[in-house]
Amino acid sequence: DQQVKQNSPSLSVQEGRISILNCDYTNSMFDYFLWYKKYPAEGPTFLISISSIKDKNEDGRFTVFLNKSAKHLSLHIVPSQPGDSAVYFCAASTGTASKLTFGTGTRLQVTL
Amino acid sequence: NAGVTQTPKFQVLKTGQSMTLQCAQDMNHEYMSWYRQDPGMGLRLIHYSVGAGITDQGEVPNGYNVSRSTTEDFPLRLLSAAPSQTSVYFCASRTTGAGNTIYFGEGSWLTVV
Numbered sequence: 154d155q156q157v158k159q160n161s162p163s164l165s166v167q168e169g170r171i172s173i174l175n176c177d178y179t180n181s182m183f184d185y186f187l188w189y190k191k192y193p194a195e196g197p198t199f200l201i202s203i204s205s206i207k208d209k210n211e212d213g214r215f216t217v218f219l220n221k222s223a224k225h226l227s228l229h230i231v232p233s234q235p236g237d238s239a240v241y242f243c244a245a246s247t248g249t250a251s252k253l254t255f256g257t258g259t260r261l262q263v264t265l
Numbered sequence: 266n267a268g269v270t271q272t273p274k275f276q277v278l279k280t281g282q283s284m285t286l287q288c289a290q291d292m293n294h295e296y297m298s299w300y301r302q303d304p305g306m307g308l309r310l311i312h313y314s315v316g317a318g319i320t321d322q323g324e325v326p327n328g329y330n331v332s333r334s335t336t337e338d339f340p341l342r343l344l345s346a347a348p349s350q351t352s353v354y355f356c357a358s359r360t361t362g363a364g365n366t367i368y369f370g371e372g373s374w375l376t377v378v
Binding site for chain 1: 269298300305306307308309310313323324355366367368369370371372
């Protein structure tokens with residue numbers, strides 16, 4: 154039972170355009186959501202997070218939107234840069250972030 | 266990655282062998298955990314610890330043991346390696362308080378033949 158789903162395994166976007174990565178979850182008890190970025194042969198690195206009390210969080214080029222009623226969150230990257238090419242994981246937790254449930258990841262490729 | 270060190274980075278084991286993946290963090294984090302990453306599966310939690318002397322099982326604990334004798338170290342033991350344990354293993358840590366970021370190590374690539 155996949156509680157966190159990233160239905161797009163890959164996404165290709167031109168440099169300068171917006172990248173939108175989507176994530177759906179089924180467990181209504183999740184109240185904290187994170188996005189991690191992963192380059193090959195490296196560990197995931199934290200990108201941005203959002204608590205369920207908010208519907209938007211912004212950090213530079215990265216914005217995460219949360220729609221609790223739809224159990225859906227999305228990560229927007231504007232403008233996209235070649236260095237953003239990586240695998241992006243959505244993760245969710247209940248209460249504490251020590252037990253994260255991850256999605257399967259979306260591979261983003263930003264082309265020139 | 267911020268202060269989480271994993272060793273070894275690569276290891277090949279024969280079926281039935283045992284080994285320990287080491288994890289150390291220098292950030293005085295209370296929480297530590299181990300995940301495995303398999304193709305098409307995302308990262309899955311194996312075991313976690315909320316502090317020295319306290320451990321608990323995650324989503325996929327079978328075949329693995331952990332202990333937490335100090336705040337800094339959280340080794341993962343494979344008791345009798347199986348080909349199904351071929352994976353990439355990530356150790357992670359964070360401080361207390363809901364919503365704090367988890368920091369990951371760089372990963373340990375394990376192949377069981």
